[in-house]
Amino acid sequence: MTHKETLADIANVLLDPATSPALLRDTIETYRDLLLTASGIDLGEAGGVDHLDTGRGVAIGVTWAALCVDDLIRTQRFVAGLYQAVTEVAARRAGPVHVLYAGTGPFATLALPLMTRFTPAQLQFSCIEINARSKQAAERVVKSLDFDAFVADFIKADAATYAIDTARPVDIVLSETMQYCLIDEMQVPITLNLMGQLPPQTILIPEQIRLSLVVLDADSDRIVRDLGAILSVDKHSLLAHRGVATDADFPTVRLSVPVHVPLLSPTPVSGPLAIRTGVTVYGEHVLNDYDSGLTIPRIIGDYPDSSDPLEAIDFTYKLLPAPLLWMEFILPEPVASN
Numbered sequence: 001m002t003h004k005e006t007l008a009d010i011a012n013v014l015l016d017p018a019t020s021p022a023l024l025r026d027t028i029e030t031y032r033d034l035l036l037t038a039s040g041i042d043l044g045e046a047g048g049v050d051h052l053d054t055g056r057g058v059a060i061g062v063t064w065a066a067l068c069v070d071d072l073i074r075t076q077r078f079v080a081g082l083y084q085a086v087t088e089v090a091a092r093r094a095g096p097v098h099v100l101y102a103g104t105g106p107f108a109t110l111a112l113p114l115m116t117r118f119t120p121a122q123l124q125f126s127c128i129e130i131n132a133r134s135k136q137a138a139e140r141v142v143k144s145l146d147f148d149a150f151v152a153d154f155i156k157a158d159a160a161t162y163a164i165d166t167a168r169p170v171d172i173v174l175s176e177t178m179q180y181c182l183i184d185e186m187q188v189p190i191t192l193n194l195m196g197q198l199p200p201q202t203i204l205i206p207e208q209i210r211l212s213l214v215v216l217d218a219d220s221d222r223i224v225r226d227l228g229a230i231l232s233v234d235k236h237s238l239l240a241h242r243g244v245a246t247d248a249d250f251p252t253v254r255l256s257v258p259v260h261v262p263l264l265s266p267t268p269v270s271g272p273l274a275i276r277t278g279v280t281v282y283g284e285h286v287l288n289d290y291d292s293g294l295t296i297p298r299i300i301g302d303y304p305d306s307s308d309p310l311e312a313i314d315f316t317y318k319l320l321p322a323p324l325l326w327m328e329f330i331l332p333e334p335v336a337s338n
Contacts, residue, residue: 003145004116006034011113014079024072032069035107038144039137041066060185062133065105068176074292078110078176078205081281085203086114086123089171096124098152100170102159102190103177104129106137110174112145120149126166127151128159160189164197172203180277181211181298181325188233188323195235196242203282208234210278211325213255213313216297218271223289223297228255230275230315230325250317254330257303257310272299273313275325300327 001009013019013027036043043063069075082099089097097118101111104127111125129135135156142151152168159177164170173194178187187209195204211230214223230253231237241250257273274297279287287295304310314328 003034003038006030007112007145008116010034011079011116014076014113015083015117017080019076021072024076028069028072028075031075031109035066035069035109035112035141038141039066039106040140041106041137043067062106062131062137065131065134066107068105069107069109071292071294074287074294075109077281077285077287077291079113081207081283081285082110082172082174082205083114083117084285085172085205085282086118089203090118090122096120096122096168097171098166098168099123099125099172099174100128100164100166100194101125102128102162102173102175102194103186104134104138106134107141108138110176111150112141112147115145115147115150123150124152124168125150126153126155126168126170128155128157128162130156130158132156160186160193162193164194170198170202172205173198174205176206178209178294180294180296181275182209182231182233182277182317182323183325184323186323188317189319191233192238192242192319195238200235200239202235204235204238206279206281207283208232208278208280210276210280211315212276212278213315214274214276214297215303216271216274216299221297223274223276224271226276227257227273229253230255231317249319252314252316254312254314256312259304271303273301273303274299301329 010027010031013023041062043066086097108127114123127138129138135154139154142148175187175190177185177190179185182188191204195202210232213227213230215225215227217224231250276297277295279294289295309332310329311332312330314330316326318324318326
């Protein structure tokens, strides 16, 4: 079986909603091995784990970017969501669907399976990657699989500042450059920059990233209460923020922390406070709690009690000097003594 035939089988598994966990695991292992062979990457190579500081955030090292493929459900849902978006665009107009893929990493992992389902006349990618080693590896993968005709451009650039320079209209912006809670990496600056240059009908993948404050069960880590939304990153919020200032902080959100939280148990118990990340890739393709490394709640502290009181938390998503969810814990005003 050729590499292209193997990749076609991989695409079939990733796009089948009935795929079992065991088959998905085995298929991703096969996919990773194919990608490593085609790219020539040595995961233990010197410098491969080094992150690249862009001056405005972090682009993860080649090795870490390569290992993202092992996040099974994340890989499957993003490939399936992208496939649905491309199919929908192709159904409503003639000509190739143009995907601007920002942050390809060393494999262009999310693009390759679709190249077995469409022709170059139906689908084109413009690929942006800031890390020179990742860009070169992705180019080797595409060439090795004889998919050159699907890629209009390989661009070495910081997608957070890149000025789109293409005569072909962009139908879909694909950027999966995030960690849970939108820590460090460049997802927000990249999508803020690119979507600000494109018409409102352009599809953004992922469609929405949601952060919220939650309470976990102390014993099981199960989410037992959602205390409110912190931030949503989607086309609407990016457009609204773009109208304010590219580098400005997002609006501060204050969420109160109730003294007592009723849990689903006979005896009320207050577990840790955490930040929850939810991801809608596209349509019905979502990443729920614990589906992925992206959606593991991040514990930020114990639930307050009388000995350690807390009134509220202020959350501000900052873009400078690097992407960061800033938190300020608001303590109750001291009670004046008579």
